[in-house]
Amino acid sequence: MRVRWAFEEVGRRYDVRLVTFEAMKAPAHLARHPFGQIPTLEDGDLTLFESGVIVLHIAERWPGRLPVDADARAGAIAWMFAALNTVEPPILDRQTAMFLERDKPWFEARLAEVDDRIRVRLDPLSAYPDGGDWLDGAFSAGDLMMVHTLQRLTMSGLSEKYPTLIAYIARAEARPAYRRAFDAQAAVFAMASH
Numbered sequence: 355m356r357v358r359w360a361f362e363e364v365g366r367r368y369d370v371r372l373v374t375f376e377a378m379k380a381p382a383h384l385a386r387h388p389f390g391q392i393p394t395l396e397d398g399d400l401t402l403f404e405s406g407v408i409v410l411h412i413a414e415r416w417p418g419r420l421p422v423d424a425d426a427r428a429g430a431i432a433w434m435f436a437a438l439n440t441v442e443p444p445i446l447d448r449q450t451a452m453f454l455e456r457d458k459p460w461f462e463a464r465l466a467e468v469d470d471r472i473r474v475r476l477d478p479l480s481a482y483p484d485g486g487d488w489l490d491g492a493f494s495a496g497d498l499m500m501v502h503t504l505q506r507l508t509m510s511g512l513s514e515k516y517p518t519l520i521a522y523i524a525r526a527e528a529r530p531a532y533r534r535a536f537d538a539q540a541a542v543f544a545m546a547s548h
């Protein structure tokens with residue numbers, strides 16, 4: 355979804371090759387991704403793995419979603435790294451707890467501890483989009499990455515206590531580029547369930 359959204363934001367067409375879990379671990383895909391995961395990107399002779407660098411590559415290669423000014427661009431990229439390195443890790447820990455650790459005797463204590471670590475990130479972050487629509491000026495790849503990271507909390511109820519973040523996510527989801535990416539992704543799931 356991150357990669358689709360990035361392509362839509364810069365107005366580029368892209369082709370999708372779906373990969374089964376089995377194919378992800380086969381040599382052909384391991385040549386593209388050392389850990390046998392998705393997403394990967396093939397752009398001419400270049401093959402990339404890791405969603406963060408793929409979105410960064412798209413935003414750097416085609417204009418529109420990173421500032422032209424070098425300092426402002428570095429600031430937008432800082433938000434991309436903040437999403438991936440600082441905000442996402444405790445959110446992923448929560449998902450791991452919910453999906454894989456529910457039967458452990460320490461599950462409740464673990465969840466409470468992880469939720470506290472998430473709130474430590476959401477508290478300062480919630481102050482940011484309040485003055486304007488986006489984290490730092492115009493919508494950027496930093497916002498794309500942050501919104502997609504925060505969306506992982508949708509089912510948790512944790513973000514509901516942060517109205518500015520809820521509004522920030524809603525603004526991003528209303529973007530035509532987001533809608534196009536979402537519809538394309540939803541079509542894949544609809545196809546897979548038939």
Ligand SMILES: N[C@@H](CCC(=O)N[C@@H](CS)C(=O)NCC(=O)O)C(=O)O
Pocket residue numbers: 378390391392393403404405406
């Ligand atoms: N840090 C990686 C995470 C990639 C990742 O976790 N991909 C999942 C799907 S969203 C996957 O391929 N899971 C299958 C597996 O790990 O075997 C990125 O952002 O690209």
